[in-house]
Amino acid sequence: MGQEVGCESDAAATSEELVQLADEVALEVAAMAPRYVRREQIPNTVLDERRATFRLELARGVPPKQTRDTGADHMEKWLRAVCLLDQAWIRDDRIRRAAAISRCRSTRCFTFS
16 A cells, blocks of 8 residues: 655644654554555455455355354455555554544644545
8 A cells, every 4th residue: 555644734744743653654554454445445456356255265165253243244254354444453453443543633634635
């Protein structure tokens, strides 16, 4: 995933809080390798393929511990793995990265492109 983090002004870009946040997000992107920033960016064809793969696993008799989830649970877990803003925050895995980013006072200027 090639992403660029941008700010509306140089002053916002140099705020210590935003610089630290951008560094953490960059490290997490390198470690977690999300394929998309937001769910809305996932093409319908990719979502359909993922659903079909799950149905095939069920039909092949994949062990229950791996397919115990319903289709919706399975998709939710997959979405959280492939979408940057849905992944768990490194500092507190009880919250998603989008929530952690929104807590930063400077994030009005924090954009992905």
